Amino acid sequence: EAGVVQSPRYKIIEKKQPVAFWCNPISGHNTLYWYLQNLGQGPELLIRYENEEAVDDSQLPKDRFSAERLKGVDSTLKIQPAELGDSAVYLCASSSGLDTDTQYFGPGTRLTVL
């Protein structure tokens, strides 16, 4: 069974540029999460989807961040415009309806904003 797939693995951009990250969860997993992991810190939730509905986006900085999961499968997280402080690893995770406690993480996208 394939795990959570994320792309790109690494991204370097200039500040004020837009950037997008893509995630494909494990097949059949209804719940999808985007996390932000700063260097030396634990992941922090940005947004959680149940199918195509964002059920918790309270931690998403909506002035510059947006996300979508149009068909309830893969998802895109966007930053526009990027700031220096957005340099971090962006993690995607998914879980099934049968075991919402167990989340499966992708390898992450490491973003560097110059």
Add this chain to the structure above:
Amino acid sequence: GNSVTQMEGPVTLSEEAFLTINCTYTATGYPSLFWYVQYPGEGLQLLLKATKADDKGSNKGFEATYRKETTSFHLEKGSVQVSDSAVYFCALSAPNYGGSQGNLIFGKGTKLSVKP
């Protein structure tokens, strides 16, 4: 609010040494507790979990017991190997009702290095 505090690293041990990584939590209600591991260059992997008081989670020689009276979930292993070198994260699943239920709250992570 809900939070997780774990001992700061890095922790450096010799092969076959005993490992303890402390983790305490603050939560309203009864959270589920987890240990995740992140090997170099890889994503987080669930190592073990416990869903109620006095439960013991175990996997790959690692153990942790859900202690409600001390709000702790310390990770232990009797004999570490070089291959255990990684960053370990303690986490809880938010027990609140509504939108945040099921969300994971992580500690800052503890980096373990095991020397041969």
